């Protein structure tokens with residue numbers, strides 16, 4: 001015993017975990033204690049290199065870590081107990097897997113000799129999380145722990161990023177073993193993501209781009225994940241080629257919304273000009289996006305006349321939904337760098353004046369138009385005012401899921417990457433509030449706003465208490481339409497206006513709720529009050545719940561209806577029809 | 592058919608299906624088979640046959656041979672999805688290489704007397720199946736061959752008193768001097 005205590009690499013499993021986190025530069029940890037992680041919590045208590053953020057529900061820890069990761073480019077780290085602690089993490093793990101967000105989640109497990117016995121708070125964590133992680137490990141021997149932890153960080157952050165779980169039984173946390181710092185051999189040799197794109201493919205891509213008459217660049221979250229260089233290179237590529245650019249929900253901010261080549265977001269609730277450009281283009285360059293079903297509409301009618309170039313780090317994204325002509329497997333930044341170099345050396349800006357003229361006619365349709373009102377706050381107007389009030393400020397936006405999320409994407413202009421955190425792939429209501437906490441932890445002095453919905457926000461509202469405890473002045477800007485607006489919209493369009501359970505009968509008083517949590521409640525009801533109230537929200541240096549009462553029955557347009565193609569969008573003007581009107585009359589018209 | 596009311600775009604895909612044999616070399620570690628099988632069930636891919644065994648034990652490598660069916664796009668997806676798993680070293684499409692030998696072993700139990708018994712023995716001989724157990728009223732045959740040959744043998748045994756079949760699933764290897 002005396003011998004081991006002199007050897008600094010000998011330590012308990014619990015100490016190794018904290019040590020590994022420090023070795024990987026972790027400064028913040030989101031977690032919730034329980035029996036199976038107490039030895040780790042004991043180690044956390046005895047150090048101050050890592051700040052632990054205590055949440056109110058493990059799902060909150062997971063989304064907070066996602067917000068943290070997405071706004072910093074660093075992995076988010078979570079610590080939860082066995083059984084219910086682990087199962088509560090399933091939603092954020094799945095969310096992170098869908099949106100390629102690096103998370104390292106450490107779960108406690110019952111002691112190894114009890115595994116399989118239905119012990120108290122036992123669950124098959126690696127079994128349950130296998131399909132919702134990039135990889136996971138159950139560590140049965142303390143001498144494997146250092147290697148597994150280092151590999152976990154590597155797998156989470158390299159290649160296509162994603163969540164990983166390391167399940168550590170309690171006896172392994174107590175056991176003493178040998179720790180080693182991170183080294184290359186910790187990683188499976190079978191795991192070797194490809195970073196550099198194939199030179200021949202890149203040449204083919206450049207030739208296509210150079211000969212394009214009606215090109216478009218369609219970028220996604222992969223550009224954000226690749227790091228700030230990728231966004232810079234993307235901007236340079238747009239400048240050098242003069243091509244129009246659109247982006248997925250996940251990719252907003254990679255190219256600035258104020259940039260002159262910006263078409264707005266594409267897809268189901270994207271702009272008319274973005275979707276028409278995609279539909280009619282002759283060459284499409286997809287960077288770090290995955291042709292998901294909200295983007296493509298009907299796949300057999302998706303951009304039928306174009307040659308498609310697809311840059312992606314994940315080979316399984318290639319030809320999954322849409323056949324492409326020039327696949328390039330590699331990191332977005334790396335490939336964009338090579339592609340630019342070749343383009344600059346061998347090609348010149350193609351003349352696409354006629355194409356821009358065509359695009360101008362689509363733009364002129366003004367697809368984001370909505371009816372202004374002097375009596376009630378239109379949700380789109382609320383986002384526009386929020387954007388104006390925060391323009392030029394150091395601001396981060398998260399969202400919940402629903403109409404408000406789409407309005408935020410449509411009406412808030414993002415100028416930089418890493419400023420926009422939303423649950424894209426999984427569409428998780430309850431994501432935005434804890435995600436805002438994670439963002440604020442990473443950026444203490446920035447303005448962090450969750451654009452929320454009245455229904456979504458109630459899924460993780462308990463995390464307001466976390467914000468208060470850790471003095472995180474997040475702003476929850478609720479577009480309160482008293483409906484699950486997005487559900488109602490689909491019911492109006494597809495289910496004969498039968499608004500089955502999409503109306504919230506008993507809405508809490510968000511201002512009183514804010515006060516109960518010890519934060520600040522603000523309410524705006526009239527358009528005239530809005531600017532003042534937003535100003536107040538921004539100036540308050542405490543967490544705020546902002547109850548923005550908006551037009552109850554407003555719907556989100558433009559829209560690609562189900563089973564339709566990009567060139568069959570429903571525009572707001574066409575949507576003001578009887579179906580919608582009837583729902584207005586029959587529904588509970590709350591303002 | 593008209594589009595049902597849905598938030599998803601529903602399409603019928605009518606591409607013809609193909610059958611492919613994939614050889615997957617993996618790190619032999621706990622859960623690796625569950626990962627591979629989970630991928631197939633989770634993403635709705637078919638498994639027609641699956642054979643697993645450790646093949647290089649000092650390196651802890653196992654070889655999984657999977658026979659699957661799908662459209663060419665799905666087959667391509669399956670290979671990429673397998674390949675990106677952390678403990679997977681290599682995925683080789685044995686069907687695509689066009690140079691693979693496939694074998695399966697089956698043990699086939701047949702019960703009967705008189706003419707049926709004689710006929711079963713005669714057919715077994717024609718198929719080069721060996722008798723590995725016998726009683727006065729039964730045989731267990733061992734037969735090796737490709738899937739089609741074994742299916743054919745089993746079909747022939749059915750009217751002769753087929754009781755039970757145990758099959759290993761397909762193992763495959765490339766022809767010629769090169770390894771996978």
Ligand SMILES: Cc1ncc(C[n+]2csc(CCOP(=O)(O)OP(=O)(O)O)c2C)c(N)n1
Nearest residue numbers: 402403404429453454455456483484485486
């Ligand atoms: C956890 C979860 N459950 C259910 C859904 C389905 N869903 C999508 S949007 C939505 C309504 C959201 O309502 P609200 O937060 O008020 O936003 P609004 O659409 O009214 O802006 C629902 C129920 C979901 N996305 N996530």
Ligand SMILES: [Mg+2]
Nearest residue numbers: 453454483485
């Ligand atoms: Mg709502």
